[in-house]
Amino acid sequence: MAQKGDLMTVRQDVRVLDATLRDGGLANNFYFSDEFVNALYRANVKAGVDYMEMGYKASKEMFDVNKFGKWKFCNEDDIRAIVGDNNSDLKIAVMADVGRCDYKNDIICRSDSAVDMIRVATYIHTMPTAIEMIEDAKNKGYEVTCNIMAISNAKESDIKQALDMLGQSPVEGIYIVDSYGSLFPEQVRNITEMYMEAADKYGKLLGIHAHNNQQLAFANTIEALTHGVSYLDATMSGMGRGAGNCPMELLLGFLKNPKYNIYPVLQFIEEQIKKVKEEGAVWGFDIPYMLTGQLDQHPSAAIDCMKEGRTDYSSFYTELLDRI
Amino acid sequence: MAQKGDLMTVRQDVRVLDATLRDGGLANNFYFSDEFVNALYRANVKAGVDYMEMGYKASKEMFDVNKFGKWKFCNEDDIRAIVGDNNSDLKIAVMADVGRCDYKNDIICRSDSAVDMIRVATYIHTMPTAIEMIEDAKNKGYEVTCNIMAISNAKESDIKQALDMLGQSPVEGIYIVDSYGSLFPEQVRNITEMYMEAADKYGKLLGIHAHNNQQLAFANTIEALTHGVSYLDATMSGMGRGAGNCPMELLLGFLKNPKYNIYPVLQFIEEQIKKVKEEGAVWGFDIPYMLTGQLDQHPSAAIDCMKEGRTDYSSFYTELLDRI
Numbered sequence: 001m002a003q004k005g006d007l008m009t010v011r012q013d014v015r016v017l018d019a020t021l022r023d024g025g026l027a028n029n030f031y032f033s034d035e036f037v038n039a040l041y042r043a044n045v046k047a048g049v050d051y052m053e054m055g056y057k058a059s060k061e062m063f064d065v066n067k068f069g070k071w072k073f074c075n076e077d078d079i080r081a082i083v084g085d086n087n088s089d090l091k092i093a094v095m096a097d098v099g100r101c102d103y104k105n106d107i108i109c110r111s112d113s114a115v116d117m118i119r120v121a122t123y124i125h126t127m128p129t130a131i132e133m134i135e136d137a138k139n140k141g142y143e144v145t146c147n148i149m150a151i152s153n154a155k156e157s158d159i160k161q162a163l164d165m166l167g168q169s170p171v172e173g174i175y176i177v178d179s180y181g182s183l184f185p186e187q188v189r190n191i192t193e194m195y196m197e198a199a200d201k202y203g204k205l206l207g208i209h210a211h212n213n214q215q216l217a218f219a220n221t222i223e224a225l226t227h228g229v230s231y232l233d234a235t236m237s238g239m240g241r242g243a244g245n246c247p248m249e250l251l252l253g254f255l256k257n258p259k260y261n262i263y264p265v266l267q268f269i270e271e272q273i274k275k276v277k278e279e280g281a282v283w284g285f286d287i288p289y290m291l292t293g294q295l296d297q298h299p300s301a302a303i304d305c306m307k308e309g310r311t312d313y314s315s316f317y318t319e320l321l322d323r324i
Numbered sequence: 325m326a327q328k329g330d331l332m333t334v335r336q337d338v339r340v341l342d343a344t345l346r347d348g349g350l351a352n353n354f355y356f357s358d359e360f361v362n363a364l365y366r367a368n369v370k371a372g373v374d375y376m377e378m379g380y381k382a383s384k385e386m387f388d389v390n391k392f393g394k395w396k397f398c399n400e401d402d403i404r405a406i407v408g409d410n411n412s413d414l415k416i417a418v419m420a421d422v423g424r425c426d427y428k429n430d431i432i433c434r435s436d437s438a439v440d441m442i443r444v445a446t447y448i449h450t451m452p453t454a455i456e457m458i459e460d461a462k463n464k465g466y467e468v469t470c471n472i473m474a475i476s477n478a479k480e481s482d483i484k485q486a487l488d489m490l491g492q493s494p495v496e497g498i499y500i501v502d503s504y505g506s507l508f509p510e511q512v513r514n515i516t517e518m519y520m521e522a523a524d525k526y527g528k529l530l531g532i533h534a535h536n537n538q539q540l541a542f543a544n545t546i547e548a549l550t551h552g553v554s555y556l557d558a559t560m561s562g563m564g565r566g567a568g569n570c571p572m573e574l575l576l577g578f579l580k581n582p583k584y585n586i587y588p589v590l591q592f593i594e595e596q597i598k599k600v601k602e603e604g605a606v607w608g609f610d611i612p613y614m615l616t617g618q619l620d621q622h623p624s625a626a627i628d629c630m631k632e633g634r635t636d637y638s639s640f641y642t643e644l645l646d647r648i
Contacts (some may be wrong), residue, residue, distance in 0.1 A: 007510060184578065185509065185543060186331060186550060212539075214574055219509060219543030226510060249611065250538055253618040254508065262618075266638040269611060274635060287573065287593060294577040294586075311598060314590040 004228040013230040015050035024239035028281040030069030046264035091116040098122040110141030117143040138170040145173035167202030181213025181293040185223040207231030213293025217246040242299040243289035328552040337554040339374035348563035352605040354393030370588035415440040422446040434465030441467040462494040469497035491526030505537025505617040509547040516551040531555030537617025541570040566623040567613035
């Protein structure tokens, strides 16, 4: 598959999305201090990041607002308190999860909202609902992308059908998502090729959302980029569920567009990430996450293993083998 | 560049080298307990690892034996105390550093030694000495490889000349070495292509030794592998100088040859790596190492930054910019 761009030049289609509050929120139940969120917003604006994802639009029918921080719900007022009229080039995004979002009521018209983009997250078997959500968001005036999650153990024929459905929808971006952190760059190349065929046919852009179970989140992100993917997800210090995500500081060190600036990211890390770790948030590569990644399993068993403080990795591995 | 092999099959030319004692020794001045080294030897044998590097053959004229653990010197007796007659398929290697090794005296004939392979490490400007050392080791009966270090800021024309010199020498393997952890997979692909041209011409094998400054040690190792490199360096839990190396547990999770077994590696990690960390050895990805990697600089400034416990990453970054 041909490479797009090189290490000396800039590709104008590339856009960076900061997912710290959303995926990082899975590491602390979305309990971020206002200071953290304000500093993150300012850092993203200064760093030239293109989108900031504020969190989930989770259903308050399904989730108790007293058991999660506010960024699981992303009330309009809470976003406004951070971004005001958002007089910046940074666009604001929220994630709407199929089956966990009252999108018809909770997503208002873009003209009344501080949000610019709705990111619909779906499994392969819930595509019809995803398409309905995409159409709803588009009709309300939003830019819309779609994450098809957990593709590493989906059938290629099903993925192709999902891509055709998305191709015919008004979605702008289609994300390659390595939910289990199980993919190798060689596989990311092949998957990008498959997704690109649909993207080219229907005039869509592609995105990549990677996890770090095998220390490949950054490598897989730039591998997909090199082969034509445009939307790149990253989080500050890789904050995210389990092994975490592609670290923003690595990604901005790679990108050549002069609009990106690593310096405010370094300042944010030294001022805020240390604090959020002291408050108890834990994420990052560790052997249990590596093992679920290698075995292409959901990280939940590894998250439990870490919470219990287990370091009997060989026994844990044997347990995982029984789940294949 | 064409890919060699794929994710479903086995390439018989691949061989894994455990560099824990040698590169990891840079993280604890080679003060490993005998228990650690014995357990490492047994783990490597059981895991199907092809080579175990015991450490350096450092000159006792130049280095004080009282200031380093014994694996900086790799006395024959010390190796024998661990491996005995080495009745296993695991081959034993040591590293001989150009300008820091009395190779004429300290490297004895292979027939009298427990060592199977000499790994000559050189800079691009010390190639003539490296060639002499390669010939000396070959004449003494050893398998010989050569690491050309710090190539990320060497001129391509100089690298090509060095490859021609090595091609005409009796060396068996030529290593691509990312000393500063600054290379991206795309660059590793291009460098592999350049090295492979010489390797094919002269009938040599290639190797890869990666560092984890940008969380790319594993990614770069499998990228080089995918494009035809045979000798793969790894260390247990990535133990090594600064950001460390390609972790053995990730590499064995990737390789498909049934002779490799991750289980003894997991056992070794849970039993020994925790202890060596408690004893004070520190390594692994951190922001200062990332920054020297991104700026293609020697990690020494980052190592100092870490030792001083500094977390003012943005100031450290500004200091590094003054060194370019």
